[in-house]
Amino acid sequence: MTKVLHRNMGAPPPEAVRSEGCRIFDRAGKAYIDASGGAAVSCLGHGHPRVIDALREAIGRLQYVHTGSFTHSAQEELAEVLVEDAPANISHAFFVSSGSEAVESALKLARQYFLEIGEPKRRHFIARRQSYHGNTLGALAVGGNALRRSSYQPLLMKASHISPCYAYRDKLDGESLEAYGLRVANELQREILSLGPESVAGFIAEPVVGATLGAAEPAPGYFRRIREICDQYGVLLIADEIMCGGGRTGDMYSMEAEGAAADIITIAKGLGGGYQPIGAMLLSNKIAEAIRTGSGSFMHGHTYLGHPLACSAALAVQKVIREENLLTAVRVQGARLMNGLKQALGQHPNVGDIRGRGLLIGLEFVKNRETKTPFDPSLKLNQIIKKEAMERGVMVYPMPGTIDGINGDHIVLAPPFIASDSEIDEIVSAVAGAIPGALERVLGC
Numbered sequence: 001m002t003k004v005l006h007r008n009m010g011a012p013p014p015e016a017v018r019s020e021g022c023r024i025f026d027r028a029g030k031a032y033i034d035a036s037g038g039a040a041v042s043c044l045g046h047g048h049p050r051v052i053d054a055l056r057e058a059i060g061r062l063q064y065v066h067t068g069s070f071t072h073s074a075q076e077e078l079a080e081v082l083v084e085d086a087p088a089n090i091s092h093a094f095f096v097s098s099g100s101e102a103v104e105s106a107l108k109l110a111r112q113y114f115l116e117i118g119e120p121k122r123r124h125f126i127a128r129r130q131s132y133h134g135n136t137l138g139a140l141a142v143g144g145n146a147l148r149r150s151s152y153q154p155l156l157m158k159a160s161h162i163s164p165c166y167a168y169r170d171k172l173d174g175e176s177l178e179a180y181g182l183r184v185a186n187e188l189q190r191e192i193l194s195l196g197p198e199s200v201a202g203f204i205a206e207p208v209v210g211a212t213l214g215a216a217e218p219a220p221g222y223f224r225r226i227r228e229i230c231d232q233y234g235v236l237l238i239a240d241e242i243m244c245g246g247g248r249t250g251d252m253y254s255m256e257a258e259g260a261a262a263d264i265i266t267i268a269k270g271l272g273g274g275y276q277p278i279g280a281m282l283l284s285n286k287i288a289e290a291i292r293t294g295s296g297s298f299m300h301g302h303t304y305l306g307h308p309l310a311c312s313a314a315l316a317v318q319k320v321i322r323e324e325n326l327l328t329a330v331r332v333q334g335a336r337l338m339n340g341l342k343q344a345l346g347q348h349p350n351v352g353d354i355r356g357r358g359l360l361i362g363l364e365f366v367k368n369r370e371t372k373t374p375f376d377p378s379l380k381l382n383q384i385i386k387k388e389a390m391e392r393g394v395m396v397y398p399m400p401g402t403i404d405g406i407n408g409d410h411i412v413l414a415p416p417f418i419a420s421d422s423e424i425d426e427i428v429s430a431v432a433g434a435i436p437g438a439l440e441r442v443l444g445c
């Protein structure tokens with residue numbers, strides 16, 4: 001009997017014993033294509049020789065220092081690389097060990113910024129329903145993932161949630177995509193006014209919503225309007241790029257394509273590509289200056305801030321992405337994956353939507369394509385599709401509750417940026433086989 005508290009105590013997962021390129025191998029020798037990069041993490045796949053070499057070199061040189069006493073070259077260089085490619089207003093990076101820690105840092109930094117500039121009443125955060133910002137209590141409180149919040153509701157700080165930008169279900173008939181985007185963006189203004197603009201600190205959103213909505217892109221102009229509203233009321237815009245950033249959508253930061261710059265950006269997942277646990281918060285010069293000329297230090301920290309091995313792994317990953325022109329690969333292979341899925345499943349009666357950007361793609365399942373009625377959640381269709389895909393040697397990322405935290409099923413695909421044409425084609429055919437396989441299992445049809 002295992003002593004590990006596995007995610008599903010009733011069914012411990014198979015044991016992974018090694019991984020290489022796009023594949024993970026279990027103890028029985030079965031190979032799985034990592035078509036979801038775990039949870040959109042493994043952007044370089046597994047066993048990348050440049051990252052392994054960098055880690056070998058790093059562990060022999062410097063294992064740990066406390067950032068209250070020392071800095072080190074990996075942290076300094078990584079900050080340079082990230083700031084260099086970030087929007088022009090971004091000036092500094094703060095390195096943590098996970099996405100949730102990056103979001104906690106962003107919320108605290110926003111609060112401290114307003115203390116530094118003499119606006120102490122600003123304490124409210126606004127976010128969106130059907131979003132995810134992490135599982136620690138602050139991040140969970142701003143997150144709008146109803147399923148993950150439900151058990152912990154009494155422990156969560158107060159936060160407001162406006163509508164997501166989820167055109168597949170919420171755009172009205174006859175409404176243009178742009179008009180829809182504007183309509184839902186304007187909810188931010190209404191919420192700021194109802195809370196009192198002098199009390200609002202920040203608005204946090206995933207530019208492309210990852211796991212919770214299944215790779216839902218914003219409507220054109222949505223984030224430009226959000227930026228306008230934030231500017232009008234002095235509210236900070238926090239872009240949670242933990243899943244969609246780092247090149248996954250074909251841009252280093254997915255907000256770039258929206259023509260809006262955030263004041264704070266959170267990244268993780270693809271930052272270290274799974275070679276080490278690492279996340280980061282990037283901040284604008286305006287915020288950095290307020291702290292520098294104010295109290296002089298950010299009142300927040302953890303033991304493993306800027307960990308040398310984590311920073312060394314992330315630095316190697318980031319260099320590979322840039323030097324091997326992998327953003328182009330993301331766009332090319334993303335288009336191949338999207339086209340393949342649309343060809344194979346675009347007319348399937350139970351595939352309601354295939355959406356996404358670059359190598360972040362979601363498939364939403366419906367009982368009826370015309371009415372968009374979801375399947376009964378008790379069927380756990382998303383889990384059965386994962387199981388069927390695994391049997392076919394492909395890993396996908398399943399999620400229930402697409403619509404409201406309870407109803408709806410989707411899967412996310414987020415393969416490594418190094419996936420070859422044939423690996424992309426294998427993913428398409430396994431997914432195309434897993435869906436009818438799962439439907440047969442749950443419905444007997």
Ligand SMILES: Cc1ncc(COP(=O)(O)O)c(C=O)c1O
Pocket residue numbers: 039098099100101103132133134135206210211240241242243244268269
């Ligand atoms: C958008 C987003 N924010 C935050 C997080 C939390 O990151 P972590 O699981 O590393 O704490 C995730 C993880 O899935 C995420 O997708």
